[in-house]
Amino acid sequence: MSVTAAGEAPPRPGPMPWLRARLDDAWLETRVARTLVLDVPGWAGNDAGQHVDVRLTAEDGYTAQRTYSIASAPEPGRMALTVQRVGDGEASPYLVEEMRPGDELEVRGPIGGWFRWDAAWPEPVLLVGGGSGVVPLMAMIRERVRAGSRVPFHLVYSVRTPDLVIYTNELFALSRTTPGLRVDRLYSRAGLPDVARPPGRLGRDDLPPVTATAVPPRVYVCGPNGFVENATRHLQDLGHDAADIRTERFGPSS
Amino acid sequence: MNVVSRGFVGRRRDRDPRIPPGQYPERDFPVLSAGPTANVPLDRWRLDLTGADGTSRSLSWADLMALPSERITTDIHCVTKWTKLDTTWRGVPVRTVLGDVGDARYALVHSSGGYTTNLPLADLVERDAWVAFEYDGRPLHPEHGGPARLLVPHLYFWKSAKWLSGIELRHQDTPGFWERLGYHDYGDPWREQRYAGDG
DSSP states (O other), rough: OOOOOTTTOOOOOOOOOOOOEEEEEESSSSSSEEEEEEEEETTOOOTOOOEEEEEEOOTTTOOEEEEEEOOOOOTTTEEEEEEOOOOTOOOIIIIIIITTOHHHHHHHEEEOOOSOOOOOOOEEEEEEGGGGHHHHHHHHHHHHHHTTTOSSSEEEEESSGGGGTTTHHHHHHHHHSSSEEEEEEEESSOOOTTOOOOOOOOOOOGGGOGGGGGSSSEEEEEEHHHHHHHHHHHHHHHOGGGGGGEEEEEOOOO | OOOOOOOOOOHHHOOTTTTEEEEEEEESSSOOOOOOOOOOOOGEEEEEOOTTTSEEEEEEHHHHHSOOOOEEEEEEEESSEEEEEEEEEEEEEHHHHOOTTOOEEEEEEEETSSSSEEEEEHHHHOOOOEEEEEEEEOOGGGGGTSSSSETTSSSSSGGSSSSEEEEEEEOOOOOOOOGGGTTTTSOOOGOOBBBOOOO
16 A cells, blocks of 8 residues: 555545346347347446456356456447357356346446557557457447547458358448448358458468558457467568557467 | 346356356466567576666576476466466576565566566565466466566466566555556455455
8 A cells, every 4th residue: 555745545446346237139140149238227338449347146146257348339328248159158158048138147347448449549440350359349440430530440350251250241331331441351261152362361461561551550459369379470570569469369278 | 145147057066165256267278468479589588677776687598597496386367267277387486586675565577568567575575476487397388478477376367477577676566557457456366356446
């Protein structure tokens, strides 16, 4: 406990409270990923890219906590999460397959002061997402649209197969109607007949060099660790400074 | 009383007393880093040690290897909720690396790439803490903080700075990278001190 010159202890922040959240609406984005729209009275809002802790409690008091990215543009009292089912997971099967509108859980946050984007920032933005790593990046895209920002945004979104693309219609529509937003999708395992790029792991040629924008972009990379390691290596080879690259990783290491 | 989530059952395993509140056991070893993985060649590796009086010295990799090391089996707890039991490491106790710490009370730990984290000095020299350079019998992989990382198993794992490059002793506590971004100043998993204001 530090003491100020005047001898008074600085005020301690109170703990972030757990807030009651009620499922208002939900839909499947893919066979394994579901968006959950939650009403959260008392939620003050957040920055695009941040996440929340979710607490599930069973009838007998057993609890499980997990962390999920917020998918929606910031909004007081409301948030959308997109959860992809993990095969042997504890929380995600409930959230993706069982939870119904009207059911409740608790959230605490917002968490994460690093992997976030503010619409007042002037630099171009490069988003690199692997699989469900697109979720916090989508929050940034939605926030850019909501705030009317004009900064160049480029999303490079890699998925194994076309059926696993999350937000497919919204991304297609936004990329057609939003000046300054570019969306590149690529497939690592199997693609589509009319896609020229053969399926394969994210390569150097899939990413823009640091000179693609007038000033170096802020870079956000999110996905499984192997994807993030590969992407950040290519990005640095393309001239992007390590200090400009923010990463968020999930899942086990290989 | 928590809010009950209708239909949630959860995994009914016997609670392992080694798992702190809010954590779940993880078999794999997830990687969490705020930026790209640093790659530090051993011939360029340095550990800069700065006393609270401003005097400093610097260890090379050979200097570190010349110090007596220990084999460690311990549990680690990441603030993102996973706990990994019975991990095995090799490292040099921090108290051995630091030697005489004078009247300093805090440490600000530095990593290659600019990451920092702060700890009370007692947690590094009076509790078990190491400069770890092997994991599972092999050189510590860069993704997990190799060549050498701090290992402070009794605190959340963000305190165990990867790519260790410096330990700066101080009279005053100075928040590090995550501590300035809303995470708890101390980070005791058993008191669930995840974020500023907790416990």
